[in-house]
Amino acid sequence: MDLNSLCEVAKKAALAAGEIIGSHQGKNHDVKSKQGGENLASQVVTEIDLKAEQAILEILNPTLSEHDLGLLAEETASECTSRFEKKAFWCIDPLDGTLCFSRDEDGYSTSIGLVGQDGIPLVAAVYNPRSQTLYHAIKDQGAYKNGEVFNVPEWSDELTLLYDQSFLKHPTFDEEMNFLENAAKKLGLNGVKMFHLGGAVMNGITTIEMAPAVYYKLPKKADGGGSIWDFAASSLIQREAGGFNSDFFRKPLNLNRFDTTFMNHDGIIYCSDQRVLEVIPKIQDL
Structure with missing residues (x-):
């Protein structure tokens, strides 16, 4: 596979979806619900989700046959089984x-990842329509923000905790x-500064921009904890x-689990570098 050319395709698709999303920012939308997860954030869907996915698929679909690739898309996840069969x-x-x-709040984005059958991400493109920021990466080739090298900056003097709304209601x-x-x-x-941004994708990436920073989700029994598509890119x-x-x-994130797309079984951790890992409580600490 030519990962560089596939990355260019992913960037093009992310920008196409972002153009649709951006043109509808701040407007009223037909908000519907879908099954999955315990909280409202994981159950909300708008017509813009569907239009953005369609725009992405129009660009990515030719690569499925050209490179013998599978597909997992959030809004049609129940129909996607090729991820277990393709490389x-x-x-x-x-x-x-x-x-x-x-709600016209910051924290939303378009996320496109190319993941190996072994669950290891190979290519990533994320676009934030609100700030018009495009992030991309290829495995072992570094990360980029609007075409410039994207690295962990010098630490501030506070730890930033990026969190989901459900974190505030957690019993521990x-x-x-x-x-x-x-x-x-x-x-x-x-000390610790709490920062609520919105979606899991931007929370994860923002651990770099607000270093030292952490974002984590505890393991739990109920479906939720984000899904593969929240973390692939x-x-x-x-x-x-x-x-x-x-x-x-x-342990490495399992991004091609056979029995579910949810990540609640093992939880997730993002931190700006491994030095910050020790600030995250372990199960036995709670």
């Missing part, structure tokens, strides 16, 4: 952070915050930029 598959979230988009919220505060001070930082961009990501047990 690699496109993993698409046409509009991550739909709830933010419907107080214990987690106490652990984070104490661990941050041990790193010589002046962002995990590659974040890691190629110098960040660290894994499941909650510090």
Whole structure:
């Protein structure tokens, strides 16, 4: 596979979807619900999600036969089984952070990843229509933001905790915050600053831009915790930029799990680099 040419295709598709999303920012939308996940953010879908996915597929579809690739797209996930049969598959979230988009809040994006059958991301493109920012990465070739090298900046003096709204209602919220505060001070930082951005894709990437920063989801029994398409592209961009990501047990993210697309079984961790990993509580700490 020519990963460089496939990356260009992914960027083109992300920009095409972003153009559709951008042209509908701040407008009223027909908001519907879908099955999946425990919270509203994971259940909201608009007509823009569907239009953006269609625009992406029009660009990516020729590569399926040309390169013998599979496909996993959020809005048609139940119909996508080729990811188990092909050497690699496109993993698409046409509009991550739909709830933010419907409320005209920051934090939504288009995410396109090419993932090997072994679950390792190979190519990534993420577009933020609100800021008109395009991130991309190719495995072992670094990460880029609007064509410029994208790396972890110099640390600020506070730890930034990127979080989902559900985090505030978690039964171990107080214990987690106490652990984070104490661990941050041990790193010589002046405490923890909480920052809510929106979708999982932008939260993961923003751990680089707001270093030192963390974003994590605890394992849980109920379906949720994000899905493969939330992390397929962002995990590659974040890691190629110098960040660290894994499941909650510090093992590589399983981005081609056979029995589900949800990530709740093992949780996820994103941090701006491995030094920050020690501030994230382990299960036994809670």
